[in-house]
Amino acid sequence: MTATLDSACTLHPRVAVRPEPFGALAYHYDNRRLVFLRHPDVVRVVTSLADHPSLRAALEANGIAEERWPSFVKAVDSLASSEIVSVL
Amino acid sequence: MSSETLVEQMKGGLDAPICLTWELTYACNLECVHCLSSSGRRDPRELSTEQCIAVIDELRDLQVFYVNIGGGEPMIRRDFFDIVGHAVDNGVGVKFSTNGAFIDGRAARRLASMDYLDIQVSLDGTDAATNDAVRGAGSYETAMRAMRNLSDAGFGPFKISVVVTRHNVDQLDGFKALADSFGAQLRVTRLRPAGRGADSWHRLHPTNPQQRQIYEWLLAHGENVLTGDSFFHLNALGDPLPGLNMCGAGRVVCLIDPVGDVYACPFVIHDEFRAGNVLAPGGFTSVWRGSDLFRSLREPQSAGACASCGAYDVCQGGCMAAKFFTGLPLDGPDPECVGGDGEVALAAVPVALAPRPSPDHSKPQRAAVPAAGGN
Numbered sequence: 319m320t321a322t323l324d325s326a327c328t329l330h331p332r333v334a335v336r337p338e339p340f341g342a343l344a345y346h347y348d349n350r351r352l353v354f355l356r357h358p359d360v361v362r363v364v365t366s367l368a369d370h371p372s373l374r375a376a377l378e379a380n381g382i383a384e385e386r387w388p389s390f391v392k393a394v395d396s397l398a399s400s401e402i403v404s405v406l
Numbered sequence: 407m408s409s410e411t412l413v414e415q416m417k418g419g420l421d422a423p424i425c426l427t428w429e430l431t432y433a434c435n436l437e438c439v440h441c442l443s444s445s446g447r448r449d450p451r452e453l454s455t456e457q458c459i460a461v462i463d464e465l466r467d468l469q470v471f472y473v474n475i476g477g478g479e480p481m482i483r484r485d486f487f488d489i490v491g492h493a494v495d496n497g498v499g500v501k502f503s504t505n506g507a508f509i510d511g512r513a514a515r516r517l518a519s520m521d522y523l524d525i526q527v528s529l530d531g532t533d534a535a536t537n538d539a540v541r542g543a544g545s546y547e548t549a550m551r552a553m554r555n556l557s558d559a560g561f562g563p564f565k566i567s568v569v570v571t572r573h574n575v576d577q578l579d580g581f582k583a584l585a586d587s588f589g590a591q592l593r594v595t596r597l598r599p600a601g602r603g604a605d606s607w608h609r610l611h612p613t614n615p616q617q618r619q620i621y622e623w624l625l626a627h628g629e630n631v632l633t634g635d636s637f638f639h640l641n642a643l644g645d646p647l648p649g650l651n652m653c654g655a656g657r658v659v660c661l662i663d664p665v666g667d668v669y670a671c672p673f674v675i676h677d678e679f680r681a682g683n684v685l686a687p688g689g690f691t692s693v694w695r696g697s698d699l700f701r702s703l704r705e706p707q708s709a710g711a712c713a714s715c716g717a718y719d720v721c722q723g724g725c726m727a728a729k730f731f732t733g734l735p736l737d738g739p740d741p742e743c744v745g746g747d748g749e750v751a752l753a754a755v756p757v758a759l760a761p762r763p764s765p766d767h768s769k770p771q772r773a774a775v776p777a778a779g780g781n
Contacts, residue, residue, distance in 0.1 A: 334497065336469040340415045345471035347499055347522055352424065354412060
């Protein structure tokens with residue numbers, strides 16, 4: 319499913335996130351995909367998705383400037399296609 | 407961040423390995439001629455169950471997502487299920503390599519009931535003659551029986567792991583068909599001249615025309631076939647193969663051997679690439695983060711003799727282990743350099759000068775015993 323600003327999203331329950339100097343590594347225990355989260359802001363948003371009713375709310379809560387939102391929607395959508403993020 | 411800078415960052419090392427190989431024992435029921443760890447006999451200093459559990463707890467704390475368990479034959483250890491069970495219960499996923507000898511119906515059902523577990527059954531030929539020439543008499547039938555048992559037990563998509571040699575390179579389509587017939591996934595990796603492979607490599611490694619054949623086959627199959635990122639030296643032939651395409655030794659991968667020694671990668675079990683031991687103060691973590699060897703591997707590497715070659719950016723000079731055990735300088739071409747530079751360099755190395763793999767746990771050669779009381 320495609321992620322938009324209004325999507326309610328969550329990190330897949332079978333995904334573990336490990337902090338690294340460049341951001342974080344995310345590993346999906348079911349499909350065994352390893353994904354690089356390439357910026358600390360992406361890590362903060364992705365790991366807090368479940369606490370917010372929408373991606374927009376997660377971006378606002380994490381203080382992400384609005385002009386950067388399109389790139390975050392793209393990133394979360396790509397994470398959804400590898401099942402790291404579930405779109406509810 | 408572009409993918410290029412990400413790769414640069416990975417070369418500088420991570421807080422913990424992405425992909426850790428852990429050989430549980432040097433004991434093995436087989437004596438494959440290309441065994442990377444020269445396995446055969448158990449080493450009396452191998453880690454105890456308690457020590458293995460402590461290693462897993464450390465990996466859990468480091469958030470190592472999964473560990474590749476191998477050997478020797480890991481299932482030969484009586485505490486195999488205890489160790490694997492402790493890992494998966496603690497969120498350290500396990501992928502283990504086996505020759506299948508201990509996967510009877512009961513073991514297959516037990517394995518199928520476990521979560522976070524993946525299995526690689528080793529097979530080096532689509533027929534007994536090709537496989538057994540490398541892995542030993544009866545080993546083809548053993549592997550096939552294990553795969554049937556896993557399939558019957560509903561294990562799901564296990565992996566079939568093939569080391570490509572000049573004798574099975576024409577069977578790649580056959581391996582793929584075999585994997586498909588089991589609903590399994592095919593994994594093909596590069597033959598390394600490590601362990602007993604140091605001796606067999608010269609007669610087993612693919613010829614230069616066969617390397618192109620492998621490259622084209624892999625390119626055509628894309629991400630449907632796993633390679634453990636082991637063929638990046640072939641990238642000099644054209645479009646890059648899927649994967650990170652860099653040497654991960656000491657940067658994103660490493661090896662823990664059965665006695666707890668930590669090496670830069672599974673293909674360099676040799677004193678020169680030993681970074682420390684998990685039983686020393688500070689454990690695995692301080693070896694990974696602080697060893698002089700790993701620090702030096704994370705420094706920018708010199709292209710050396712390859713600096714003027716246009717392909718260096720994509721092939722990275724190939725595999726450190728392949729160069730080391732064939733006696734080639736580490737800052738020069740891979741022995742299987744597709745530009746042919748390795749062959750030339752190799753011809754100049756007297757065989758006696760190539761480093762010998764260490765340690766060796768091969769079973770002793772059986773001498774013919776004369777019949778007692780005979781004339």
